[in-house]
Amino acid sequence: MRIFDEATLASALDYAGAIAALRAALMTDFDPADDPTRLSAPLKHGEFLFMPAEIGSYAGVKVLTVTPDNHEAGLPRIQGSCLLLDSRTHRPLAILDGAALTNLRTPAVSLAGVADVLTRRFPEGVSMTVFGVGVQGLLHVDAARAVVPVSSVNVVVREPGRGAEFLAGLADMGIPGTEVVGSSGEELVAALQASDLIVTATTAQEPLFPAEAIPDSAVVVAMGSHSPDARELSGALLARSTVIVESRHTARDECGDVVMAIAEGALQMEDTLTFKEVVTTGAAGVDPERPVVFKTSGMSWEDLVVAKTVYEEVGL
Structure with a gap:
């Protein structure tokens, strides 16, 4: 062995x-x-x-x-x-x-699920915003480079200076980075409105940002939770987005972003697309006029x- x-x-x-x-x-x-x-x-x-x-x-x-x-x-x-x-x-x-x-599988899943959308919408590359300064945030930037060029990255932090290590990692990749402080201020909203790919990699229990801050062209990957009672995204965002899940039974059991949006009447499970459906069809079911949300929790x-x-x- x-x-x-x-x-x-x-x-x-x-x-x-x-x-x-x-x-x-x-x-x-x-x-x-x-x-x-x-x-x-x-x-x-x-x-x-x-x-x-x-x-x-x-x-x-x-x-x-x-x-x-x-x-x-x-x-x-x-x-x-x-x-x-x-x-x-x-x-x-x-x-x-x-x-x-x-650490290899998680970012690979995130990018595998949205690769067709990213290459179609942003063939020349993406500007990213990442929530979370743990290991997964920086790894998702690295994985994104395997799909499209990454021109710049905002890292959102609660306190000034907490993004220093993250920014150093970006510098090692040759990617310019900016630390954004706050959860709903004008600086954060401006950063999100200028972003193509947003990754949430946190332990948050409540939505991290207002739904209206996300442009219609954006792709959001939410991978921070695997609990039905924790969420990083609001139901309002899922209501106006094409929502991709790894599988519907996993979303129902583990993904609070989806579970709570359904409970609020903002989403129906049958309206979601699965990871397999998106890959096998080349993302044919994704509405080009709406944001895309890929909610993952990890599967065996x-x-x-x-x-x-x-x-x-x-x-x-």
Whole structure:
């Protein structure tokens, strides 16, 4: 059995490769609607997440811990491992670093779901706004570069100076960045109105910005929560947008942005498009006159696809 650490994953597969692998899986007869819902169990200082999946000749399970206070100890909030198996014999094939796999899979999913829209609407590149200075915010900028050029990035923070590390990461990529302070002020609204791609990667419980600040041409990726009672986006934004979900059962179980918009009468589940529908049709169902919202929470099959691709790239 092979053991793949963070360095092995990074050298074996980049964002472009992960995006391509996810989209290729959706072009087969596999349907995320058949993927089991993530299981969770409480821990004294956080929670366990169990993510099993099976596609073709592979099966796997990713076991993660989510520990909100880990930042105080200088440790990642999410930790764990993924076990990759042969689906016929269930022979263990590899163990992959769970956090590294999550950090590769999550931005790749976000960009795989909106790649067709971005390349159609913004062939010359995008200006981004990112909410959240954790690891996922900067990784989403890096992943976006695998789809379209990124000309500039605003990072939204609560307090001045909190975006310093994020801005340093942008500088390393050669991308100009600006720190925007505030949750609803004129500076934030102006930044959003000038943005093409907005990523929300926070632990927020309530909407981060007013719906009217988002231009009709914009693409919004909301990936910060996996709870039915937490949201980053308002129902008013989802009401005026084409809404994409990873699967409808996952959205119903885990995505508060969708769940609460439906409860408010702003959205109906049958009006959403699924990740598979968007990829297999080249985003044919996306209204060109409306914003696009892709709400993700992460699904087990996505980790399996990326894990098996890494395994095959390294060598069986």
